Amino acid sequence: MSSRSKVWWVVGGVLIVIYCLFPIAWIVSLSFKAPSDISNQSFLPTDPSIENYSTILTGSASDLFLPALRNSFGICLIATAISCILSMFAAYAIARLDFPGKKLILGTALAVAIFPVISIVTPLFNLWRQIGLYDTWPGLIIPYLSLTLPISIWTMSAFFREIPWEMEQAAQVDGATTWQAFRKVIVPLAAPGVFTTAIIAFFIAWNDFAYGISLTSTDASRPVPAALGLFTGASQFEDPTGAIAAAAVIVTIPVVVLVLLFQRRIVAGLTNGAVKG
């Protein structure tokens, strides 16, 4: 690359980063503004305070926020784990075996993924109430699986397809059973794919609002995005903007931590060296 085009790449990159990060910076700044300071007409708070954080963590909004945080974590982690394990087996079969209806499964998965959530929320609401799943953890985990499984199966089968068939055959010739070959060779090689899938699935579940607001009614299972919508200001005439901003910052933290944690696992090209270059 010539130094000219390098400069342009850097400039372009910086512009995009600013464009993407500006709303986040704004929210962070908002979360440090006291309620009276919200409309101070400047980007930075005049007098940074942690009032909003104390409101949601220990103050009046904590009854709403803390259980929601716990629910969100529990429900999303369980949904992610289940969808990872299921999609691992499904994707393996799709990538390796030739069976009738393979295309159908992938097609259906795609169809489910693009199906608008909002159109099944109402039927689901009625059904859940009938069978007693309304406002429970499984009542959210199941719809979350319908969101996460299709994309998990797609990403994971792409990863499995990258692993050369010969790896497995070599293991079988070396004396492994099909299960041993899967566990000792395929799974370690697919690890980056599993982590990538896990992160994507977690985000999808974590960000859901439609199911969260309509299939829950109490602390028992209400997730964070739904709880944020229910925040109220200190008085009827005051917007809870500061508190919402603080909560938004807090729920972003696990996502950032998750990415940082798994980032090193998502090393592209783990299969380097498997086959001759």
Added chain:
Amino acid sequence: MASIEMRNIVKQYGDGYPAVNDVSLDIADGEFMILVGPSGCGKSTLLRMIVGLEDITSGDMVIGGKRVNDLAPRERNLSMVFQNYALYPHMTVFENIAFPLRLSKTPDDEVRRRVQEASDVLELKEHLERKPANLSGGQRQRVAMGRAIVRQAEAFLFDEPLSNLDAKLRGQMRTEISRLQRRLGITTVYVTHDQTEAMTLGDRVCVLRKGKIQQVASPRELYEQPVNLFVAGFIGSPPMNFLPASLEGTTLSTPFGPIALDEQRAAAVRGRDLLLVGIRPEYFEDASLVDEAKRPLGSTFRARVDVTEWLGDSQYAYIPYEAPEAITAQLRDLSRELDSEELRTQAIVSIDSTSRIREGREAEFWLDSRKIHVFDPQTGENLTRDAEAGARLTQMATEDRVEQVEHAQSTGQTVSGQSSGPSGAHRATA
């Protein structure tokens, strides 16, 4: 260690295409068998059926006296080196080599000892803790070999293991494989489409064409007594020249003048209008450099030389000739099937490197008519093949093998007898 017998093996893939068609082949215990043939002729398929990665459509696969058609790969106890090595990238070299032992639950110190031994043989000692990604092509190839030799397998199977290495490394690894096989005395099946590997490594070579066996014989027999046009054209580089000819009395008339045949061979080829004469490049010589004593054994002819190639130790001359349309078309088909470059109707002849024959001039050549073969252009059959002489050549190769194995094993044992070390080997070979 075991013999491998194949009886009427057929492989049809899902689309009904017979990739391997009625192959029967006996591989003796300790023998080095080569499978060669042009791309797509079913070599890999055959190998994968031996190892159990491909179902056998019909026929029997017998290894060590036991029918293994329905056994899973791990129950056959064979080891295989894949065309692309298939190393486990998440494991160190040590663990890669140890993998088969780990699967069979070998105790730790035994694993360490065996891997140590294998890595000594393959000179991988310094690399045991590295990952395959950081190794060179040749080192990866040796790791793959290590994984194959670390356990006591019944047989080794190689699928073009050297095809992606550069020429120098390939030569090195070739001798390495040959030495190792002799030392361990293990039955080996080796797939290649490299002439040199086929000729130098194999005790016997099996030539395949479109899933069918053409000929199984020692390299010498294949070279000197090929059964048909295909084998004759496939073995040898530069390839055999095929000239159109017709028989008059006991004399073949060819574009390069008349060639006299003895009565026996003339009788064998009589009764056909058109014949193909196969002459290897080295049966030609610059007539001015041939001994007077040798001259009467062949015939001389004059021809115009198109191009000469001087290579230092040898020299090739290209001589164009006229051929009937039917023959030209057939030769074109043959060369296409052999993946060789378009075979034009020109003969490649090998002449002494001191020869003064120059391009574009007319020159006099001599050709040794004792070793020529005559083929039927329709069926491709070699009409002048001397089966007895061929069998003698293969018999000789078998005897050589037995002797070599004995020798390699007696010296090899000294090498692996740790304490006496390499000096022991020197004494034994001296």
